[in-house]
Amino acid sequence: MEDLIMKIIDIEDRAQEVIKDAKKADRELEERIKDESRKMRDDITRRMEAKNVTLKQIEEEDADKKVEAIRVNMERHLSELEKKYNDNKDKWVNEIVQNIIGR
Secondary structure, eight states, X not given: OHHHHHHHHHHHHHHHHHHHHHHHHHHHHHHHHHHHHHHHHHXXXXXXXXXXXXXXXXXXXXXXXXXXXXXXXXXXXXXXXXXXXXXXXXXXXXXXXXXXXXX
């Protein structure tokens, strides 16, 4: 009878040890999951920030190209206007004078 009681106590001790190990494994798994989640979140954040930097650079380059195209177009129009002025200024002055004094 005493052997039977000792075996039951031994089985109970082993069962408690198994439960303790299972709880420990559960806590460790939970910590690993939290750690992996944090790492994944950090990785996604880093990639998003890198993409944002790249997109910003692309947008700035595109804006610079548009500004340059506008500047070139403006300079071309200004040059054409100056040429037209230089080619016609004497004629225009004469026309204005003639209109004022009446032909």
